Amino acid sequence: MLHSLAKRVYHSHLYSLLEDIGVSDSFADVYWRIQFAFSEDVVTRTVNDISASFYTKTRSEFTRFRDPTLNGEIKVLEEILESLNTDDVFYDIGANVGLHACFASKIINSGSVVAIEPHSKSAQRLNENIGLNNESVIIREVGFSSENTSAKLVIPTDQAGSVGDVRPESGNHREKHPEIQLVRGDDKIIDDNLPVPDVLKIDVDGGEYDVLAGLRRTIESGGCQTIFCEIHPGALKDYNTTESDVLSLLQDWKYSITKMEISHNSRIDEYYIRADK
Known part of the structure; x- marks a missing residue:
């Protein structure tokens, strides 16, 4: 639900407005903090049909491994x-x-x-x-x-x-x-x-x-x-x-x-x- 809401905001006129007034980064920061708080501490990623799992116990790890582009x-x-x-x-x-x-x-x-x-x-x-x-x-x-x-x-x-x-x-x-x-x-x-x-x-x-x-x-x-x-x-x-x-x-x-x-x-x-x- 949170991801769906954030996706809608990112692609809406509201997010364009947030960018215009310089607070889009703050929105993203709050979004990632909430996501981090409610997520499991292990994520599995697949690259070239190879899967590997990683702990995401810190925010740095979380944002890296949850990012689709790594x-x-x-x-x-x-x-x-x-x-x-x-x-x-x-x-x-x-x-x-x-x-x-x-x-x-x-x-x-x-x-x-x-x-x-x-x-x-x-x-x-x-x-x-x-x-x-x-x-x-x-x-x-x-x-x-x-x-x-x-x-x-x-x-x-x-x-x-x-x-x-x-x-x-x-x-x-x-x-x-x-x-x-x-x-x-x-x-x-x-x-x-x-x-x-x-x-x-x-x-x-x-x-x-x-x-x-x-x-x-x-x-x-x-x-x-x-x-x-x-x-x-x-x-x-x-x-x-x-x-x-x-x-x-x-x-x-x-x-x-x-x-x-x-x-x-x-x-x-x-x-x-x-x-x-």
């Missing part, structure tokens, strides 16, 4: 799944609560899925979601970067499903942001004897160049055939890099690059690229 990423997820073979090694870097890792684990059985997520609460939910789907995924509660260091994770709320960027550990210690560990991907793969990836997905809100630079030895070894990477032009500047730096690095490694648009009102200038050998 916050604009459903087309990217479809293409990732189409690229995977049963014996591949798939790395989900910036795994959050496991959208890509859970779906990938439904395809890969003789290979491996490796999920990299530095935020402890999201990593905990990631582990719970993997268990909910009765799958096996290698989880590392770290962030991949170009060096081994500590950082502060800047997120709107310290709960599962939140996304954000990092600041140097030497930043303002009065700010209440969780501390995370950043490691060079090359080092972590060797130290933990992890399998070399065939397919990478990278979504790290501005740290994409640093992630790739920290995986230089692994990528230059020639095993990784496909890289899906979300580009955040604005956030990249906070890391003193640009989208051109990311694209040039991949081109130097002889990848061909295809741009993949993301259409969602939560996105500003972000887009995905697919890089293939």
Whole structure:
């Protein structure tokens, strides 16, 4: 009933009026809060005829998994799944609560899925979601970067499903942001004897160049055939890099690059690229 009422309002003259006077976002906010309060805490989504279930215990999780477009990423997820073979090694870097890792684990059985997520609460939910789907995924509660260091994770709320960027550990210690560990991907793969990836997905809100630079030895070894990477032009500047730096690095490694648009009102200038050998 609530969904039906909201649908009618969204497509009515009333909603146009709400937009004109600048309160449509407030209406949407109230709608999602009510929906969250009265919904079950598990949702099952089907993509490419593959189904996976996810907990939606926080509002961030709820709005992502209840959104038909998965916050604009459903087309990217479809293409990732189409690229995977049963014996591949798939790395989900910036795994959050496991959208890509859970779906990938439904395809890969003789290979491996490796999920990299530095935020402890999201990593905990990631582990719970993997268990909910009765799958096996290698989880590392770290962030991949170009060096081994500590950082502060800047997120709107310290709960599962939140996304954000990092600041140097030497930043303002009065700010209440969780501390995370950043490691060079090359080092972590060797130290933990992890399998070399065939397919990478990278979504790290501005740290994409640093992630790739920290995986230089692994990528230059020639095993990784496909890289899906979300580009955040604005956030990249906070890391003193640009989208051109990311694209040039991949081109130097002889990848061909295809741009993949993301259409969602939560996105500003972000887009995905697919890089293939």
